[in-house]
Amino acid sequence: MITAQAVKELREMTNCGMMDCKKALMETDGDMEKAVEWLREKGIAKQAKKAGRIASEGLVDAYVSEDGKVAAIVEVNSETDFVAKNADFCAFVKNVAKVVAETNPADVEDLKTKKYDDTFNVEEALREKILTIGENMNIRRFARFEGAVVTYIHGGGRIGVIAKFDTDLAGNSEFEVVAKDVALQIAAAAPAYLNKEQVPADVIESEKKILREQAINEGKPEAIADKMVMGRISKYYKENCLVDQEFVKDPDMSVAKMLETKGKELGGSIAVVEYARFEKGEGLEKREDDFAAEVEKMAGK
Numbered sequence: 001m002i003t004a005q006a007v008k009e010l011r012e013m014t015n016c017g018m019m020d021c022k023k024a025l026m027e028t029d030g031d032m033e034k035a036v037e038w039l040r041e042k043g044i045a046k047q048a049k050k051a052g053r054i055a056s057e058g059l060v061d062a063y064v065s066e067d068g069k070v071a072a073i074v075e076v077n078s079e080t081d082f083v084a085k086n087a088d089f090c091a092f093v094k095n096v097a098k099v100v101a102e103t104n105p106a107d108v109e110d111l112k113t114k115k116y117d118d119t120f121n122v123e124e125a126l127r128e129k130i131l132t133i134g135e136n137m138n139i140r141r142f143a144r145f146e147g148a149v150v151t152y153i154h155g156g157g158r159i160g161v162i163a164k165f166d167t168d169l170a171g172n173s174e175f176e177v178v179a180k181d182v183a184l185q186i187a188a189a190a191p192a193y194l195n196k197e198q199v200p201a202d203v204i205e206s207e208k209k210i211l212r213e214q215a216i217n218e219g220k221p222e223a224i225a226d227k228m229v230m231g232r233i234s235k236y237y238k239e240n241c242l243v244d245q246e247f248v249k250d251p252d253m254s255v256a257k258m259l260e261t262k263g264k265e266l267g268g269s270i271a272v273v274e275y276a277r278f279e280k281g282e283g284l285e286k287r288e289d290d291f292a293a294e295v296e297k298m299a300g301k
Contacts, residue, residue: 021039037210041210041214056284058281059076059157061073062160063100068171069146070101071149072162073143074139074142077137077280078133079136079137083135089129089137090157092125092129099116099122104144108140108142111142122139147170148167148175149162149165157280160277161183161186165272166271167270168269172266181247181258182255188248190277191240191241192241193240211233243255
């Protein structure tokens with residue numbers, strides 16, 4: 001049985017009509033991933049962005065060392081948006097990012113063992129905040145880079161970006177502007193990969209299959225469809241790979257071309273080495289309260 005919730009979820013992922021989503025789920029026995037592919041093969045949906053399924057509350061924040069050579073971002077989740085705006089909670093998230101930068105933990109479990117202050121380690125400090133604020137909280141993930149780094153926090157902690165560059169212009173104020181523009185690009189365009197070399201082979205093969213089916217469904221002969229796939233794969237790279245994306249401040253050039261141009265103007269070179277983009281709650285399910293049941297519970301029914 002195809003539920004209304006499943007149809008709603010597919011619609012949110014693809015921006016397709018309710019009837020198209022219902023048909024896709026019926027054709028694929030309710031398999032969400034296959035339903036997305038079915039919609040794309042039929043030319044009804046563009047690529048679904050799973051990262052768009054923002055559900056949980058919390059905060060993303062960053063810390064940069066005083067010498068500017070080490071940076072970290074961290075995501076801490078909470079139950080409600082109200083807590084995410086709490087000054088004590090915000091300070092905790094910022095301090096956890098500082099601990100990450102200073103101690104270089106291997107993972108979240110290792111991070112929890114690190115010293116938070118003179119009284120607590122990170123795990124103990126987290127428990128103290130849970131008791132004090134009265135909501136469950138969770139340190140979900142972090143990223144830490146060393147070198148020529150930049151961070152950017154958007155929307156009051158909704159999106160956080162950290163990026164590392166290979167450059168001989170570190171410390172140059174003009175470079176800082178360029179680096180910040182790249183961080184803004186990452187926040188706005190949400191690239192899935194740095195460059196085409198980082199796209200897994202199985203992802204490309206799956207994409208080719210979908211694009212080929214699209215072309216055939218458009219009535220193109222198989223030989224023509226195969227040629228069309230190559231052109232459309234190039235478009236896939238431009239949409240999903242940071243260096244191939246159109247630069248948001250000047251769509252006439254790619255990010256790679258912008259960095260090349262700016263590097264020459266400043267008498268050096270600039271290249272993005274790696275980056276991380278955290279969007280608060282991406283991929284997590286939001287708790288949906290059943291208010292009717294809650295009212296009945298309060299009434300003793």
